[in-house]
Amino acid sequence: MNCKTLCGFALAAVLLGMPLHAETARKVTGQRRFNISYEVDENLAGLSSVELWVTTDGGQNYKFWGRDEDCVPPIVFEAPEDGTYGFVIIATDKAGNREPTPTTGTAPEAVAVVDTTAPLVRIDSPVGGEIFGPGTNLEVRWTATDANFGDRPVDVMLSSDAGNTWTSVAQSLPNSGSTIVPLPGAAAERYLVKVVARDLAGNVGQAVTATPVVLDGRAPQVKLTGPKVSPTGNIKVTYEAEDIGGAGLAEIILYYTTDGGLTWNMYGKDPDLTSPMEFRSERGGSYGFFLQAKDRVGNSTVAPRPGTRPELVTLIDNMPPKVELLSFNGGAYRGGDTQDIRWTAVDDNIAERPITIEYSVDGGNTWQVIARNEPNDGIFSWTLPQQTNSNRSLVRVTAVDALGNTGAAVSRAPFIIDSQAPRSRASFDLEGRTPGAVIVRPVQPAVPATPAPDAPVQPPGAAVEQELDQVEKWLAARDTAKLGEILGILDGIIIREPHNGRAYALRGWYYLAKSMYGEALTDLEKAASLRPQDGSIYLNLSKVHFFRSRTMAESDRGRAAEEAANAMRYAEKALSLPPDDPDEYLFSGLALVQMGEVGQGSRERYNTAATRLTAAVEKGRSAYSVGVACFWRGLAREKLGELAAAAADYDRAADSFGPLTEEGKSARERARALRATPARRTP
Known part of the structure; x- marks a missing residue:
């Protein structure tokens, strides 16, 4: 009941x-x-x-x-x-x-x-410290145990501020299982992961990763720091690199250019990812460098493309100054007289007060200093030593550049220093007659007469012309095996025939091919003075000034603008003279666009550049030259606001370079980027 x-x-x-x-x-x-x-x-x-x-x-x-x-x-x-x-x-x-x-x-x-006991929670994945790239989906796996769980007792949370605040990213999950958490696409963050479990009594248990997971959506930072000059072809390229996103560096890739960024080549990767990286070249000249950095999750800085300016320009100056002695090459001089020692010394990196002058009276076995630390002004007044008599005298002029390379020139033939007047003796017959009526008195040593003005230029002989024809063929074929022989032949011809304009033109071409722009400029200007109607000389002068402008663009925009203007002037001069060369149109257009790159652009110049480069495309002698012309015409049209035409130029450049080359890939990438850019009005 x-x-x-x-x-x-x-x-x-x-x-x-x-x-x-x-x-x-x-x-x-x-x-x-x-x-x-x-x-x-x-x-x-x-x-x-x-x-x-x-x-x-x-x-x-x-x-x-x-x-x-x-x-x-x-x-x-x-x-x-x-x-x-x-x-x-x-x-x-x-x-x-x-x-x-x-x-x-x-x-x-x-x-x-x-039930006063909190649930036991364990995070199985991630464990903390993992690194993820942008747009990654993070899988979180956990196990939670308790005697009094409800149906779906688990929440997953993230914190990007070391646990000060938390954001719930998944709720009402089973007590054991996994879930996918999308991570942001481009941020560089560190996230703690927390799994929280609540039982029916309201007890809360949780687990937090010991260290954050890292979301790295940022490319590394990399900067070239030097050197600007190097005395050898073994350059220790120094840089600063840091992966600010946290994934860590994976690759440091070095690119180089010898034409101011017109074209780029990949040199290699730094094996230890630690500055410096060694770059080796067998020849001197100006080299532009660019670094690309990649991290372990695929973030990367951009690689250079045709037209990209170098981040660092290094002059490899392993060439001695070129010195020529213009006087004291034979002849006779009186001891105690004052005469001018004349010379030329040419170097792109000449030192301040670089000249040392010496003389020898024993054929070069011993030398005595005349002067040290003289300016390179080409003249020094020398008082010859008195009480000296020698027919084996020599003068030596030595020049040093900023990196310690030395070049010297010695008298091509010994000269005489004579401090004693000659004497002669008269003889008489017994009858007192004087044969020949010779008068006996001291005679002063002969002083060389002032050289006569240059004689009219005589055409070189057939043998010289044949040598020059062979050199021109080697240069046109870019026969690197003959470079040493080429310079020897041309130096010999110029010594024998100092007014041979064609020899100077070919030696200037040789120096241009070696990126020795100072020497090239000296020889080509000399050639132009001797052969003023030869358009090929002015074309090479245009190339020298264009490449010098590219190398100066970062360090001295004012001088770079002057060089670009000179490049345009010489290209226009070449266009007005025979022979007709497609490169004349190409470098005229390149110079006009380059003027814009260093702050001297105008709509008129870009239009003229596009016209010149169109002619270069139509007359182009090779697929590569057509690719260069198309790429730079694209730059001009982009400046004019003709984006569709510019993109088409970049595509054609990519096809001409080859789709698998670095130049082709860069051109294609630029075309894609341009098509994704809204139309804009030209300033």
Whole structure:
């Protein structure tokens, strides 16, 4: 018999605010002390007491917990430990009617699960420290355990500020499993990963990666620092490189150019990723350098493309100054007289006050200094030593450049220093006659007469012409095996025939091919003075000035603009003279665009450049020259705002260079970038 019914009460317990009825109610709590409320519909006799009985084994055994003497709810219950507790309330009225004490098998009216233990959480992946590239999907895997989990108790969170704040990226996940978290596309961040699990009692357990995962969406930073000059072809190229995104450097790639950036070549990769990187060249000249850096997740700086300016220009000056002695090449001089020693000394990197002058009176076995640290002005007044007599005298002029390379010129033939007047003796016959009427007196040493003005230029002989024809063929074929022989032949011809303009022109061409622009300029200007109607000389002068402008563009824009203007002037001069060469149109256009690159551009110049380069395309002698003309015509049209035409030029340049070459790839990339650029108005 139900005591509540027998006693006439309508009695129910309320556990933690939830009513308990005939069916057993169950609640999970994270508190060990809580209230048990109850409701009583009193009968006529009224309520006398309320008892609380507790079971911890599902109703097998009950223990009396306590009595509510005032019969006013709630009853305070405090669990001694975590566990499952069942409750039964026994009421007694003032007439002595009492509900039966619960026995084995009595079902609890209410059940409370006391759980103060947080869930155990483990992050299986990532473990921390992993590095990801931009746009990566991060897989998070975890395992969480607890006796009182609900259906989907787990959330995943990220923090980019070392755990100060957290952003939820996935919610209501199973207690064990995985989820995919998209990482931002371009940021450079470090993220802590946290997995949070909550049980039904409100206990929270969590796990956080010990170190952040790294999202690296930034390219490394790299900067060339030197050197600007090198005395040898073994250059220690120094640089600064840092991967600011955190992935770490993977590659440092060195590119070089010998034409101011018109074309680029990949030299190689730095094996230890540590400055300096060694660059080797067997010839001197001006080299432009560019570095590309890549990190371990694929972020990269750009590679140079045709027309890209060098980040660093280094002059490899392993060539001595070129010195020529213009006087004291044979002849006779009186001791104590003052004569001018004349010379020329040419070097792109000549030192300040670089000249040392010496003389020898024993054919070069020993030398005495005349002067040191003289300016390179080509003249020095020398008072010849008195009381000296020698027919084996020599003068030597030595020049030094800024890197210590020395060049010297010695008298091509010994000269005489004579400090003693000759004497002669008259003889007489016995009759007192003087044969030949010779008058005897001291004679002063002969002083060389002032050289006569240059004689008219005589055409070189047939043998010389044949030598020059052969040199021209070697130069046109770019026969590198003959370079040493070429210079020897030309030097010999110029010594024998100092007015041979064709020899100077070919030697200037040789120096141009070697990127020795100072020497090339000297010889080509001399050639132009001797052969003023030869258009090929002015074309090569245009090339020299163009390449010098490219090498100066970063360091001295004012001089670079002057060089570009000279390149244009000489190209226009070449166009007005025979022979007709496609390169005349090419370098006229290149010079006009280059003027724009160094701040001297105008719409008129870009239009003229496009016209000249169109002629170069039509007359081009090779696919490569057509590619260069198309690429630079694209630059001109881009400046004019003709973006579609410029993109088409870049595509044609790529086809001409070859789609697999670095030049071809760069041209194609520029075309794609241009097509993605909104149309703009030309300033």
